[in-house]
Amino acid sequence: MDSKKFEKFFSALSSPLRLQMVLLMARRSFCVCELEGVFDVTQPAISQNLRILKDTDLISEKREKQWVFYSTNKEMLDSALKEFLKIVEAEDTFSEIVGLKLSDLPHDPQRSCEILENRKKEVLKNN
Amino acid sequence: MDSKKFEKFFSALSSPLRLQMVLLMARRSFCVCELEGVFDVTQPAISQNLRILKDTDLISEKREKQWVFYSTNKEMLDSALKEFLKIVEAEDTFSEIVGLKLSDLPHDPQRSCEILENRKKEVLKNN
DNA sequence: AAAGATCATAAGTATATGCTAATATGCTTA
């Protein structure tokens, strides 16, 4: 499971400006100067945020004459969110994070906390 | 459309630690001291991040004896993401952001940029 | 090739974020 991919993905959508941009560009493609007219930030700010969105594949660009048109990758957005929901439900996500099978961790905090603390110390020792 | 709700939501999931926590607590509930044993941060950091997750309704808490057990609201997670996908597809999302109907904005950048710039100036004037 | 327009990049700065250490609160049980 590539957890970093989702961190970047959610991070890209956590900004008011970028979220609005993504919603806008889901309807149709926009060039930078159009976006400049919609939002109250300078052109470099638009470009920088477009880059962040592009780095997560949330948008694509298409050069046309002197303009660069950006549009939201709706299929990607859809599949990424659905993939995330699958990971939430996946059986092995637990052990990938904890390093223990779910069944090997007792429900009693008094015991489970001790087990986890010991594991932590061992991991630290091996570094 | 409550855009701020999704900003907070995505922001909550944009941290490595919180993302892992959410995935973990989707499998079963955890008390703070267990989480402390899983992750390499101090107890206050755990508590602070739990609070952020709780503020977005991504997790719920349940007191039991001296412990507080946290677990992921999977239904909420699921419905929020699906609601977001609906907003991406919604017809009126565009005009809510731009203040213009999609059909009122020509595809030609030369004209659309001018229209948008003028709109912006008018809005600034009324403030 | 020069000028004008569109977009990208870089440097600088203010604010937000995420941690730690210290401390407070609250619950449980003797």
Added chain:
DNA sequence: TAAGCATATTAGCATATACTTATGATCTTT
């Protein structure tokens, strides 16, 4: 009610983020 845990809160600090201004690169058209 006092002691002992478990958890929450606060203050402080280092880093990350998100802008602005200034500048650079690219493309079009004359």
